[in-house]
Structure formats: structure tokens, C-alpha cells
Amino acid sequence: MLPLLRGFIKEDLGAGDLTASLLAGRTCTGHYTLKTAGIVAGQQLPSLIYQLLGNDATYAPxxxxxxxxxxxxxLGTASGNMATILAAERLSLNLMQRMSGIATATRTAVNTLADDHTQILDTRKTAPGLRLFDKYAVRCGGGxxxxxGLYDMAMLKDNHWHAVGSLTAAVKQLRTVLGPAKKIEVEVETEAELRAAIAAQVDIIMFDNQLPAVVKDWQKRVPATIQTEISGGITLNNLHDYAGTGADFLSLGYLTNRVNNLDIGFDLA
Structure with a gap:
């Protein structure tokens, strides 16, 4: 996370804060305040940014x-070098607002689904450079x-296995290359693809863009050794319809690609 924050600081401060000369030698105290109710995420960020800016300010969550x-x-109190605190203000707020918005949306999704078995997942639909922050926020929200990334699990979509010739051939080829250490997930949209994925003994089967009744029916056909995921076309409005289908996971792209920031402000005391 620190290397990413260094890059963000460079983007915002460039060669230096042009107003910092007004603040030389001054200290201050300020408060981060939540203006819209929700789930908080990113409370470690002010301290990390202060550390990178000179380590002459503190944040007490x-x-x-x-x-x-x-x-x-x-949410907490900042104190110390005024130039450091004000230089960090916008960067910390930008990240905390976004992360808290993601955490809040995730908690709402978990509560709306209201299923003790099916767990909410995020996706790779994150803003470039912000994936670690976005995915941490999902965990704060209970997801x-x-x-x-593409490196920690293989996911076969139709474009992949069409290039090889068949789903079965694609899974076999990947197993040969990857061995047993890496999981293989396969996206299925038809019953024929479902049967092929089961026969290939993949690790996870994703039911893509299927209605709840279809998911429930397909779930009964999948052996307990294979996990299942629901994905595609799911919004907050129809999320609860998928409760009780028996799937292990339900992934939601909107958690991180349609973010409503939580309103957080910073004011000097």
C-alpha cells in the first residue's frame, strides 16, 4: 500500500505544495467527520500519508x-505540522470517502441477500491503481x-475455451500447465456447459446471467466437491431473489465500479 500512496502523493504534490510557505512552523488540530451515515473504511490512511510526508503529524482514530x-x-483527530496535515487532506479524504462508500454498499448487499450460506464477493472491476483499497473496503463491509488479479486463479470464460476448441480441452490443458496448486473456475451459460464443467472436475463453476430458479436447479446437479458462484445481471433490486439458491458465492461488480462516495469532511479545530 505504501508504494501506491507514494505515487498518489507525487501526483497531488508534484514538486511541492505552493501554499505550504504560509504554514511554516505552524501546528494544528483537526477532525475528520462523517457527514453521511455508513460503514467506515480507510482509518489507517491519514497516519500512513503523514508518515510519507515527513512523519511530523499524527492521527488518532x-x-x-x-x-x-x-x-x-x-472519525478521528489529526494533530501536528499544519503543512503536512493540509497537504494530506484531499488525498486522505478521496480514498476514505471511496472506501467507505464501497464498504457501505457491501454491507447493504450482505444484509439484502440475507443468506447465511451464500457469501458476497467483489470482482476485478476496480479503478486502476485502487484495487487494494477497493478490495480492503469490501472486506470492511462484510464481503x-x-x-x-489474473495471477492467483484461472477463470475460463467462453472466449478462452472457444480459442482452444472446447471447455473440456481448455480445462485439461490448464491442469497440465498449472498443476493442482491453482484453482480453475469456469463460467457456464448453458446446461451443456454445466455438464462439461462438472465432468472436468473444475474447482468453481460460475452460473453466469441465470435466473434464481435456474441457479437453484443447476446447484442441485453440482457435486459438493465443486464450489459455485452466481454472477451477472444482479442489482440491489433483485439481489434477495438469489437467497436460498444454495450457491457458495455471489459476485457483484457494482460494489467497486459504481461507487457512491460517503461524505467525509475535514475541519481544523
């Missing part, structure tokens, strides 16, 4: 990541992370 917080609540 008043609440923890993952907590449900009412509007008007102070789980799907793969971090």
Missing part, C-alpha cells in the same frame, strides 16, 4: 474500520475478495 457510524460522528 475514534472508530474502527467496519463500524457502522452515524452522520455527524468524528469477501475474489481473485486479486
Amino acid at each position: 475514534a472508530v474502527q474500520d467496519g463500524e457502522t457510524v452515524a452522520a455527524g460522528t468524528s 469477501l475478495n475474489h481473485r486479486m
